[in-house]
Amino acid sequence: MKTAIDVIEALLLVAMAPLIRGVIACVKARIQNRRGASVFRPYADLLKLFRKQDLVPDTASWLFRLAPVVLFAVTVAAAALVPVLHPSALLGVSGDFIVLVYLLTVGRFFVMLGAMDGGSSFGGMGASREALVSTLAEAPLLLGLTSVAVLAHSISLSAIVEFSVLRNPFQLSAVHVFAFVALAMVAIAETGRIPVDNPTTHLELTMIHEAMVLEYSGASLALIEWAQAVKLTVIMALLVGVFAPWGMATSASLLGLAVALPAFLIKLVILAIAIAAIESSIAKLRMYLVPDFLGVAAALAILAVVFTALTR
Amino acid sequence: MGMIELAVAKALASSAVFLFVTVLMMASAKRISACIILFGAQSAVMAAQVLAIAYARHSIEAYAVATLVIAVKVVAIPFALFRIVKELKAPQDVTASTTATQSVFIMAGLILLSFFAVAPYAKTLRVDEDMLAAAIALLLTGAFLMVSRKKALMQVIGLLVLENGIFLAALTTTFGMPLVIEIGIFFDLLMGVFLMGLFVFRIRDTFDHLDVSKLRRLRG
Numbered sequence: 001m002k003t004a005i006d007v008i009e010a011l012l013l014v015a016m017a018p019l020i021r022g023v024i025a026c027v028k029a030r031i032q033n034r035r036g037a038s039v040f041r042p043y044a045d046l047l048k049l050f051r052k053q054d055l056v057p058d059t060a061s062w063l064f065r066l067a068p069v070v071l072f073a074v075t076v077a078a079a080a081l082v083p084v085l086h087p088s089a090l091l092g093v094s095g096d097f098i099v100l101v102y103l104l105t106v107g108r109f110f111v112m113l114g115a116m117d118g119g120s121s122f123g124g125m126g127a128s129r130e131a132l133v134s135t136l137a138e139a140p141l142l143l144g145l146t147s148v149a150v151l152a153h154s155i156s157l158s159a160i161v162e163f164s165v166l167r168n169p170f171q172l173s174a175v176h177v178f179a180f181v182a183l184a185m186v187a188i189a190e191t192g193r194i195p196v197d198n199p200t201t202h203l204e205l206t207m208i209h210e211a212m213v214l215e216y217s218g219a220s221l222a223l224i225e226w227a228q229a230v231k232l233t234v235i236m237a238l239l240v241g242v243f244a245p246w247g248m249a250t251s252a253s254l255l256g257l258a259v260a261l262p263a264f265l266i267k268l269v270i271l272a273i274a275i276a277a278i279e280s281s282i283a284k285l286r287m288y289l290v291p292d293f294l295g296v297a298a299a300l301a302i303l304a305v306v307f308t309a310l311t312r
Numbered sequence: 313m314g315m316i317e318l319a320v321a322k323a324l325a326s327s328a329v330f331l332f333v334t335v336l337m338m339a340s341a342k343r344i345s346a347c348i349i350l351f352g353a354q355s356a357v358m359a360a361q362v363l364a365i366a367y368a369r370h371s372i373e374a375y376a377v378a379t380l381v382i383a384v385k386v387v388a389i390p391f392a393l394f395r396i397v398k399e400l401k402a403p404q405d406v407t408a409s410t411t412a413t414q415s416v417f418i419m420a421g422l423i424l425l426s427f428f429a430v431a432p433y434a435k436t437l438r439v440d441e442d443m444l445a446a447a448i449a450l451l452l453t454g455a456f457l458m459v460s461r462k463k464a465l466m467q468v469i470g471l472l473v474l475e476n477g478i479f480l481a482a483l484t485t486t487f488g489m490p491l492v493i494e495i496g497i498f499f500d501l502l503m504g505v506f507l508m509g510l511f512v513f514r515i516r517d518t519f520d521h522l523d524v525s526k527l528r529r530l531r532g
Contacts, residue, residue, distance in 0.1 A: 171325070171326075174332065177329050178332075292411050292413050296340050298413070300416065300420075303424075310424075
């Protein structure tokens with residue numbers, strides 16, 4: 001029973017990921033006074049890409065084809081690590097937040113390899129930029145999660161989320177506020193959203209992720225796009241689970257889950273609307289300002305860790 | 313009734329967090345108007361604090377002080393500053409001499425410093441350590457804002473943040489000063505902002521910019 005629920009949770013995250021992207025795109029369109037595409041558009045895109053021919057550059061090696069598969073695999077594995085509806089996950093082990101962080105990093109690493117293997121200069125440029133961003137984002141991500149782990153006296157994600165569920169929702173702790181801001185900033189960088197990277201641009205000077213996947217087509221591109229959407233959803237689910245898990249079932253009972261599912265979806269949609277609002281109101285940062293952006297996140301994450309000692 | 317008590321308790325317990333958040337955001341803010349909004353938000357948090365104390369102690373004077381805080385610091389001063397920004401027609405960026413990362417790191421250090429500074433006194437004075445630390449942190453960060461930002465308007469905002477710190481320190485250690493003194497302080501503050509506003513206009517007219525780091529020579 002419990003395993004079945006955990007499997008369904010992980011599949012839910014993977015299956016609804018394109019929908020979240022669609023919601024963000026739709027809300028953004030509304031904010032910009034356009035009607036916008038249907039929220040199910042990303043599914044149609046994926047379907048279309050899966051049917052198309054998968055072209056590989058002449059200069060590319062087997063790595064080029066392997067990279068999207070590895071990316072998708074590790075991202076789905078990451079989805080299985082995050083507690084969604086109740087404080088437990090399919091692959092819950094002690095210390096799994098570190099596993100989660102580095103699973104995502106392995107995915108990025110392979111995309112960077114694939115991009116450089118493609119042989120185009122854009123791929124190399126995008127890969128080097130991605131390397132810079134991911135190096136800078138790693139410290140605040142780990143430190144932010146560490147601070148909540150210290151509070152929960154446990155390094156397993158399930159225990160951290162359980163601690164958050166049992167907390168009094170009115171009890172605002174400085175650690176959680178700082179860690180949330182730091183992790184939200186990192187999440188923007190990790191998922192390539194607007195102040196750091198623009199997922200809809202194909203402008204040479206600014207693109208990071210798009211430059212890396214420029215050579216990909218067909219099923220490979222579909223896997224990358226899907227994995228990217230899953231990554232966004234996983235990080236959103238992580239933020240919701242660690243910082244606003246209210247409504248989550250404390251045990252795996254059917255009634256609790258029936259409440260937890262709509263609560264989770266509502267929180268995800270609120271977060272998606274927030275992302276759309278931020279993306280519509282902020283201009284993309286210059287590449288050289290990205291380290292400054294992530295530096296602020298790192299400072300806040302360090303402050304969050306120090307505050308765990310101050311507030312006990 | 314239960315809800316009001318709960319809200320009061322939480323306003324007292326968690327307002328320090330909001331104050332820290334506002335100063336840290338000021339450290340990373342790039343536009344003067346963002347800083348003004350943050351100052352207004354900071355004052356609103358203080359007003360909530362005063363209201364909570366007023367409710368907890370059933371003090372009419374504290375209610376009056378809360379009204380003054382809202383009228384002067386949440387409405388009048390930000391409005392006046394926005395007016396100045398609009399009339400100046402000058403570029404909006406704060407032109408910091410430190411990067412946002414450095415500013416946030418320094419502010420974080422100042423916040424920690426204030427926690428260590430108040431730790432010995434908080435016990436003997438029997439006041440909330442977080443709030444006293446927040447007061448000292450506001451003092452230090454206000455001073456830091458004045459030192460590290462080059463635009464003349466940011467000096468005004470830094471001074472206002474500093475004054476918020478003094479107000480909060482008085483509030484936490486003595487549960488507010490007598491009403492007459494508070495009124496005097498608020499009047500002073502309002503006059504100060506107007507005078508500084510005049511100064512800013514004079515600087516702009518004489519030097520054609522607001523960068524105080526370039527005010528090296530006397531001009532007639």
